[in-house]
Amino acid sequence: MAEAAAVAIVSPILKLVIGKLGSGFWEELGLVWGVNSDIRRLQSVLSTINDVVDDAERKSIRDKDLTGWLRKLKDAAFDADDVVDEFQYEALRRIQRRNQLIGKVGDFFSPNNQIAFRLEMAHKIKTINERLDEIAEEKSKFHLERGSTPGRTIDRETFSDVIESEVYGRDEDKETIIDFLVRADDSSDVLVLPIVGLGGVGKTTLAQLAYNDRRIEEHFDLKLWVCVSDDFSIKGIIKNIIECETGDKCDLSNLQAAKLQLQKKLTGRRFLLVLDDVWNEDEAEWERLKTLLRGGKQGSKIVTTTRSDVVARIMGTVTPHKLQGLTSDDCWTLFKQRAFGPGREEETSRLVEIGKEIVEKCRGLPLAAKVLGSLMRFKTEDAEWVHVRDSELWRLPRNENRILLELQLSFDHLPSDLKQCFAYCSIFPKDYQIERKQLIQLWIAEGFIQTSDGDMHEEEVGNQNFNSLLRRSFFQDARKDKYNNIWACKMHDLIHDLACSIARDESSIMQVGMKRSIPHGCRYSSIAFDNAMSSTNLKAAFKAKKVRSLISLDPHYHQQIHNGEFAFYAMSSLTHLRALDLTRADVEELPCSISKLKHLRLLDLSFTKIKALPGSITDLHNLQTLNLEGCFSLKSLPEGMSNMSSLRHLDIGSCPLICMPRWFGRLNGLQTMTMFVTGKEHGRTISELEHLNFISGYLQIKELQNVQDPMEATEANLASKTNLRSLSLMWNNDSYMQSTISPVAEVEEVFEKLQPPSNLKELYISYYSGVNLPTWMTRMELASSPIRNLVTIELKNLRRCERLPTLGHLPCLQKISILGMSAVKRIGLEFYGDGGIFPSLRSLRLSQLTGLEEWSIEAMAFPCLENFSLSGSPRLRVAPRLPSSVTYVSIEGYRLLSTVRTGGLYKLRHLSIGHCEALLLLSWWEWLHIHDKKLIVFPREHFAATHALLLGVAARPHLSY
Numbered sequence: 001m002a003e004a005a006a007v008a009i010v011s012p013i014l015k016l017v018i019g020k021l022g023s024g025f026w027e028e029l030g031l032v033w034g035v036n037s038d039i040r041r042l043q044s045v046l047s048t049i050n051d052v053v054d055d056a057e058r059k060s061i062r063d064k065d066l067t068g069w070l071r072k073l074k075d076a077a078f079d080a081d082d083v084v085d086e087f088q089y090e091a092l093r094r095i096q097r098r099n100q101l102i103g104k105v106g107d108f109f110s111p112n113n114q115i116a117f118r119l120e121m122a123h124k125i126k127t128i129n130e131r132l133d134e135i136a137e138e139k140s141k142f143h144l145e146r147g148s149t150p151g152r153t154i155d156r157e158t159f160s161d162v163i164e165s166e167v168y169g170r171d172e173d174k175e176t177i178i179d180f181l182v183r184a185d186d187s188s189d190v191l192v193l194p195i196v197g198l199g200g201v202g203k204t205t206l207a208q209l210a211y212n213d214r215r216i217e218e219h220f221d222l223k224l225w226v227c228v229s230d231d232f233s234i235k236g237i238i239k240n241i242i243e244c245e246t247g248d249k250c251d252l253s254n255l256q257a258a259k260l261q262l263q264k265k266l267t268g269r270r271f272l273l274v275l276d277d278v279w280n281e282d283e284a285e286w287e288r289l290k291t292l293l294r295g296g297k298q299g300s301k302i303v304t305t306t307r308s309d310v311v312a313r314i315m316g317t318v319t320p321h322k323l324q325g326l327t328s329d330d331c332w333t334l335f336k337q338r339a340f341g342p343g344r345e346e347e348t349s350r351l352v353e354i355g356k357e358i359v360e361k362c363r364g365l366p367l368a369a370k371v372l373g374s375l376m377r378f379k380t381e382d383a384e385w386v387h388v389r390d391s392e393l394w395r396l397p398r399n400e401n402r403i404l405l406e407l408q409l410s411f412d413h414l415p416s417d418l419k420q421c422f423a424y425c426s427i428f429p430k431d432y433q434i435e436r437k438q439l440i441q442l443w444i445a446e447g448f449i450q451t452s453d454g455d456m457h458e459e460e461v462g463n464q465n466f467n468s469l470l471r472r473s474f475f476q477d478a479r480k481d482k483y484n485n486i487w488a489c490k491m492h493d494l495i496h497d498l499a500c501s502i503a504r505d506e507s508s509i510m511q512v513g514m515k516r517s518i519p520h521g522c523r524y525s526s527i528a529f530d531n532a533m534s535s536t537n538l539k540a541a542f543k544a545k546k547v548r549s550l551i552s553l554d555p556h557y558h559q560q561i562h563n564g565e566f567a568f569y570a571m572s573s574l575t576h577l578r579a580l581d582l583t584r585a586d587v588e589e590l591p592c593s594i595s596k597l598k599h600l601r602l603l604d605l606s607f608t609k610i611k612a613l614p615g616s617i618t619d620l621h622n623l624q625t626l627n628l629e630g631c632f633s634l635k636s637l638p639e640g641m642s643n644m645s646s647l648r649h650l651d652i653g654s655c656p657l658i659c660m661p662r663w664f665g666r667l668n669g670l671q672t673m674t675m676f677v678t679g680k681e682h683g684r685t686i687s688e689l690e691h692l693n694f695i696s697g698y699l700q701i702k703e704l705q706n707v708q709d710p711m712e713a714t715e716a717n718l719a720s721k722t723n724l725r726s727l728s729l730m731w732n733n734d735s736y737m738q739s740t741i742s743p744v745a746e747v748e749e750v751f752e753k754l755q756p757p758s759n760l761k762e763l764y765i766s767y768y769s770g771v772n773l774p775t776w777m778t779r780m781e782l783a784s785s786p787i788r789n790l791v792t793i794e795l796k797n798l799r800r801c802e803r804l805p806t807l808g809h810l811p812c813l814q815k816i817s818i819l820g821m822s823a824v825k826r827i828g829l830e831f832y833g834d835g836g837i838f839p840s841l842r843s844l845r846l847s848q849l850t851g852l853e854e855w856s857i858e859a860m861a862f863p864c865l866e867n868f869s870l871s872g873s874p875r876l877r878v879a880p881r882l883p884s885s886v887t888y889v890s891i892e893g894y895r896l897l898s899t900v901r902t903g904g905l906y907k908l909r910h911l912s913i914g915h916c917e918a919l920l921l922l923s924w925w926e927w928l929h930i931h932d933k934k935l936i937v938f939p940r941e942h943f944a945a946t947h948a949l950l951l952g953v954a955a956r957p958h959l960s961y
Helices: 011-021 033-062 064-100 111-142 171-182 203-211 214-219 234-246 255-266 283-292 309-315 328-339 349-360 366-376 382-390 402-412 416-427 436-446 458-471 493-506 535-541 565-573 592-596 615-619 710-716 733-737 744-752 894-899 922-928 941-953
Strands: 191-196 222-229 271-278 301-306 476-480 486-490 507-510 524-527 549-552 579-581 602-604 625-627 649-651 675-677 697-702 724-730 762-766 792-796 815-819 843-847 867-871 888-892 910-914 934-938
Touching (some): 011 033, 011 064, 033 064, 171 203, 171 214, 171 301, 203 301, 222 234, 234 255, 255 283, 271 309, 366 382, 366 402, 416 458, 416 507, 416 549, 436 549, 436 625, 458 486, 493 507
Parallel strands (some): 524 549, 675 697, 888 910, 910 934
């Protein structure tokens, strides 16, 4: 196995354990002095080792013995974390039992229990201390320094020369850079163009191509190239600039003299300066340097190359040039040039076939294509090529692995906590779509995220870490939701290889078939299953007793898990688990032994067949995340969940729950709670939401007919839930149809008290049985409207409401769906609000407004409308004029077709017509002359009449219907 890029990341786990030891949890346990002294000794030893661990991590890349020492230390630190976590768990459990004031508390705190616990813990602590003492003694032979900052581990020099004939696929990028450099501009300041991209993608090569072009030679009076790398010393950069200009060695010990000489060199000359390989993220330092570079002639330019989006944003005065990978063809050309060379006889069709498969590993990185091509040049046997094709790059010998050595420069510059977060991503397969929320929750479960600022949640710090890795090009292909928030990303294959090289045997991806067990030293594993998995294979998978994360891969990457034994083996064997993901497993029940997983922070049972959770799950006092989304057979949650004080994320979306456990409002640390089922009994009412003010994202409140006292709705205090982005208020359809429903006035008063927070983006309301909408939905004044930031609103089956809410004045509103409001007879000024226009509306859907007779506005009230759907309103005489922006129209009913008027639908691409005998209005025919349209007519018997009419008007071979 290769040693390339091998490094043990120890400092995050050490800091985690030290932080836990500093919390003083043992005071709750009333431990005797001997155990207390051992704990303090453990804290002291760990702190002493932690002082030098940064220096050890930095040096370990070149020292195999030091790498071994770090791995030994990390293993001991993990075991120490397990022991300390047991202490914390016991402290939490005692606090919860005392708060409950129920059960056999005396038995729990009996002298025998306390003595047994103390003896067991004392033995474990002593064992850990003995191991750490031995490790601490060994560190002296490595000459480690205290508080050393990780630095550069690979020396590299970059020059401005490049052989242009060996560069492929960069012509367009080169022209873009040159165009910027020679373009005239009116700016009095020097312009800075960053070239940013993944390590090895060719940023420096591109800069060299532009730098050496004849047009650049003619345009600039002075060209300067400085390789910056780690050393962003202003004095050093000035020295390098002067040396580049003069060609002589410059020995300037006085910074002020250096500045004066630099300004003298630049004054009155149009210069091009390339700052290659910049890592510095200190904006103040850059501004100080930039001030010294303003003495040149107008039109002077600076180009920087960097792997970091942060650096690019700090330095750039124009949009950065993001350099992408090469195409497969260009990568193959580059590889072929290195692998075969001119006239090589061994270029057989078989080697070419294998070579193209090897090039796929490069994923567009020219560095990888060159390195792998050079590696294959002196390999002539098919078997040798197949070996490279089938092996992971990080397993290649060190002297052949310049790719990872180059990429590790990026890794070396990460803070230690980010290094651990990055290495953990090796748990996912290549090309896997990593969901941001899940990844952050896994990091938190493992203890990688630690907060130093009491005002920040771990989730916020985790989000910062995710963004930092994305900005530094460790993540790519970011996927965004409709609100432009990143929800998923991928890793470049070579970056994934780098993560695997860092994690080594600590991480494992078990592929379909279970051909081998999880490695003994593995701490993190993902796993995929096939349908024929045997119990023997399952048992073999769990020999690694100290696995902390076990993640099942989602269905896009493997078949559904069809072996319920997996859950039982995991919960009985892997008692050190922090995260257990059983997504889509064929699991109908959990064993009561789940309570043994006292370290567990994350449990994902989403989209399983689970029917009930055992009551023992409430003993998981460390559990922070419980995902039950899509558990369509789960009708109840265990009573006692209110005692799970660490719970922060509870996803019960789409679960057919009948009621909530009592006193759910005690979980005031909840940040995710996707659904609340309102009950009538004390402890289950909507007032349980009163103190859950950290809830974020989406919340669905069901069974609102159970709120019979408006004061309960007031106590729920929805307006204070400022982190909510989506809210669904649902009354029960069955109770709506019954004659025993609450009086209308009472229902209306309850709804009035359910005012949402003002930054809400989505609002869904269904089966409300009142006649009038609350005043907060009908306000004309934008500033006082709590729905002023809505983007989406849906009103469904509000069958007694006689008027629509006031929505036209909402500046962000893009989508309106109004369904089943059969009592509405008129759409008038109250719908449009002050101004009478929907400035951002893109989708308007009206369905089953069976009582609607009049739509009063004639003006073009929907300037941005793209999708329009109207059905189920047979009494409507006049409908609004559709703007020219519309691209999709769906109309059901003959009368509706004749009432909807057009204003030149030149962008329309889809027209769906239902229950119309013929197209009768010439205003629609003009649309039919435009190409690339789609017409849908239903039911089938109406199609013939429409078809005949079209043929009678004109031949329209371009029309699809």
